[in-house]
Amino acid sequence: MSESIRVAVVGATGYGGAEIVRLLASHPCARVTTVTSSRLAGRPLREECPWLGTDLVLSSLAPERLDADFVVLAQENGFAMERAAEILPHARIIDLSADFRLRDLDVYAQYYKRTHLNPTLPSAPVYGLPELVGHEEIASARLLANPGCYPTATLLGLAPLERNGLIAGTPVVDAKSGVSGAGRSKKDTEYLFSELAGGFKAYGVTGHRHTPEIEQELGRAVRFTPHLVPMTRGIHSTSHVPLRAGVGRDELRQLFRDFYAGAKFVTVVDAPPSTKQVQGSNRCDLYVDFDERTGMAVVISVIDNLVKGMAGQAIQNLNLMAGLPEETGLPTSAVWP
Amino acid sequence: MSESIRVAVVGATGYGGAEIVRLLASHPCARVTTVTSSRLAGRPLREECPWLGTDLVLSSLAPERLDADFVVLAQENGFAMERAAEILPHARIIDLSADFRLRDLDVYAQYYKRTHLNPTLPSAPVYGLPELVGHEEIASARLLANPGCYPTATLLGLAPLERNGLIAGTPVVDAKSGVSGAGRSKKDTEYLFSELAGGFKAYGVTGHRHTPEIEQELGRAVRFTPHLVPMTRGIHSTSHVPLRAGVGRDELRQLFRDFYAGAKFVTVVDAPPSTKQVQGSNRCDLYVDFDERTGMAVVISVIDNLVKGMAGQAIQNLNLMAGLPEETGLPTSAVWP
Amino acid sequence: MSESIRVAVVGATGYGGAEIVRLLASHPCARVTTVTSSRLAGRPLREECPWLGTDLVLSSLAPERLDADFVVLAQENGFAMERAAEILPHARIIDLSADFRLRDLDVYAQYYKRTHLNPTLPSAPVYGLPELVGHEEIASARLLANPGCYPTATLLGLAPLERNGLIAGTPVVDAKSGVSGAGRSKKDTEYLFSELAGGFKAYGVTGHRHTPEIEQELGRAVRFTPHLVPMTRGIHSTSHVPLRAGVGRDELRQLFRDFYAGAKFVTVVDAPPSTKQVQGSNRCDLYVDFDERTGMAVVISVIDNLVKGMAGQAIQNLNLMAGLPEETGLPTSAVWP
């Protein structure tokens, strides 16, 4: 089985694509065979991504000549819905974009400011959050929609409460992200080092695109605001949740531990976690507390937005789709400090 | 009147005390005459604070020999309640600690884990948040309790809603602070550069000491959780507030503008502000939005925790106590980038 | 004389121009009357620079209608040599660019990759480094070339050695800068927060433009390499200088103290200074050590690149040109932490 799974990364020079290449470098059963870039075909990947110890050379995407069992699409929104139908006859797809996450295409159009092409596909896309979605469903997917980073962190934090019928009102989800979430190609003044270092701010205060994704999977409306932290990696989601009466702190912690008893990548921790303690790993660390004075639970979840929030989760899904244990080749220890 | 007001800074080598020294260096009517340190008496202040362009020499606190009209106490909690009675016959006091902020001393004992000494004072302490407290009251104070940093930012954001009777449920206050809020003497592993850089985390998740201070001044319970941002200065308070029906976004913004029409240091801004845009200044920038889907207002307030959240506000109060315009000698432009 | 000096800032939305506006806000005798921007004329300055507490509105540059005694040109290289002749009949110029710093125009052409226009001017430009150039010369300048940031830090460190005839070989100048030195308009991937945070690198390893400026003013060749530090402000210049035999550490420190005895902004310090201890101030802190084993002095100088390395030094020059004490309105205490 050694390295028998072939993976193509479409858009390998962005943060998500390059992270797939980095993580698969130590995967025992999969290897990257193709890396594409529309702009830099013919150049060594390392020229653009000097941090990767690789000799791969960038090529143009040619679906019919792909030397791959799996294609990871690491592209802007809009790419996957345009090209998926063309690629699917040749390989299974894991799409890192939002194109196939939302079932209601009107909601997609409203939040992503474009009409969804709604292409004809051999089967429906599967939303790939392995801790909350059936592994069999993921295993049989031909087109997997990899979740967004904020939804991953937030849903892992809220699901134990929602699925146990404990939520008594609109959760307030106050989320924070490292800057790499903005990607590598946003060259606005706003993302310059000098503009962001030493400052903290909110954005998308009432209309962020991940709102409907969270609501679809949670089955409930949420009040959601994201913020930008002067750090490169990490998501910290703080949810303040009105609870039905009669649940205390210790009960909550036990409930979370039980809920994630079998999960390889979710840890319920005893102290408020730093995003840094999951940096570079595929872990999600969860902390839950209860504020008696207001009757609200506070749920904190931290992930690395580029690993569990993107490339790591994609590989976790790929493992399941390939019939491997989900944790194969994925780090559970973080890079600290 | 040039430089006629004499100020003593007790505890001048911490971040708060040193910031008083820095800001008063460009004050046209006040000057620092005395700087004290229990540990370093006899040494030049600059030896311990090389960033200050000053020749002042540290001394021990000797209340009866103070060459000062005002004493700023920049000490740990507990110091002011022990020494205030002794100092007040000689000079008016501005206390940066929490000792005289809370009217209910049982609440003080509960949150600060110590019995309040409740010393006999010539007059009651005044809570010095000049935008929300009467200027005459501040002007006549002999002992002024300078507000905490989180309460300053949060109260400036919530007061326009509360005082207009618009709040319909428990506000969720999700606040974030730069690390300087922890002070200069906390030498725990936790505050080392390598432990904090590149990470974000919550602390005091359900029991932070600033909770009762916010509630006392707001007159309402709040759900409050603070977080630590990998930056040195700045407070960002995000309040999610259930509103009574019938108020929209534009109305809210106008209401905030009207509320702070005369305020010298509060600006209602049109885009989510970064903490950095108030760094080093005494400004508070406010942003308000309305989420129709959930019926909640989102109020964002940013301040520099060491200026409007501490030393700048102390000088604003000192100005009022000395009969000067409140803005005298205080910067409204920030140090950016 | 209060606020009698009128200043126009050409290019007010960049870091240098905006810093002029910030610093002059607390200047007792000068005020900004005009701020220009070719791109944003008609808009409030604060819209583009929300950190400035100002109501100034941006306009287009119109030399003949300037309401100003002094014009500060805060523009890209090339602008000043094109427009200076047109402006000089109306106001004295302080130019922040490199256009009038180098006397040898062939060297300018070689390093700046453009032919120097060499315009006809009423008098020769003066290089404005007040600690090393005669104050009378600066006072009488009509066109002042404000020094570069690396040259300011480096020359202040090397001048005491050079002018005392102590240098015995090529100095190695290993310099480091905060990212704001790259300006606000460089929107390359390279300057994104995510690309720079947490990393350190060299640039312009053997051919940086500030090399000939240092050499011209020092009168000697130097080996010069600059580096980019993941921080926004600050220059740290480390010079390793082969010395003539017979000078020891204490002698060197005394020599530096004597050399800068009258200087308002240069401090010789006893411990290696951090760039942070001069942040936001117009100070240059100098440290000198001697390595007996190799016979080299090590000179360390730190400045804030946007203050003593740019806008603060410009105002220091403006003060001298206006007949004021050079330190008028300039901070000597830094913003820490």
Added chain:
Amino acid sequence: MSESIRVAVVGATGYGGAEIVRLLASHPCARVTTVTSSRLAGRPLREECPWLGTDLVLSSLAPERLDADFVVLAQENGFAMERAAEILPHARIIDLSADFRLRDLDVYAQYYKRTHLNPTLPSAPVYGLPELVGHEEIASARLLANPGCYPTATLLGLAPLERNGLIAGTPVVDAKSGVSGAGRSKKDTEYLFSELAGGFKAYGVTGHRHTPEIEQELGRAVRFTPHLVPMTRGIHSTSHVPLRAGVGRDELRQLFRDFYAGAKFVTVVDAPPSTKQVQGSNRCDLYVDFDERTGMAVVISVIDNLVKGMAGQAIQNLNLMAGLPEETGLPTSAVWP
């Protein structure tokens, strides 16, 4: 051979020890069997190091009961020379401290301010810099002295010049380090986040302990000054080296490429490398340039101080000592951004 090598980590809660645990988690042939801590014996390692996905429990060091083939000593200087003789009968030692790096014990005493115990050992310690020391020598070592971080980066940069007889004068080594180099237990004010973030400074200007280590292995005196960069990981060593006449830039680059032709972890790159492009990996990226004007080469080397500068290099040595390919289980791709 799967996981047959047993490793004990003495001092597992510091940055170096914990990094050994992290890296060995993905090593195919070695596993950590024992983790010790004098202060926390009996506690789960994860309690102190929440970033490690491990169930190991800390114990006290008991040499005779070690379940290990190799012991990695990740302790302060002084520990190894005291305990090595006791441990060596039971396991081979890789020592991360400076205790066995210097052959001249008087030099050790001078720089480390303590007399060297000079214990009787079964064989001489081997200095383990695999790119510059014979692999057979390392393979047969019983006690391996793992090099310091600055020496590793600097020596890899200077060796190609020295061994080709090209150096014509004293090299100036201007080095920069991330803060993690100071370790996890230095709780001085100096290392607090608020004191270091946003600033850059030198330390140990003329007497840093790594100077004699560099000189011993290079065989030549150097002028060495280290600096502290506001980032957690990374060493950037910039060496300015007077060269014998007649060598140009292209020749130098080819010479470096040839020198490291067989090296698995050294890459000669074409642009000045950022420390960040090796973060978390065991790579050393080298850049060389030539300054014709001064006749000096500029050599830049970057490593991750905790990987190639410490734990990664220790595992590279362990691989050689265990008869494995040196690159076994070590990452060559970095964590970016």
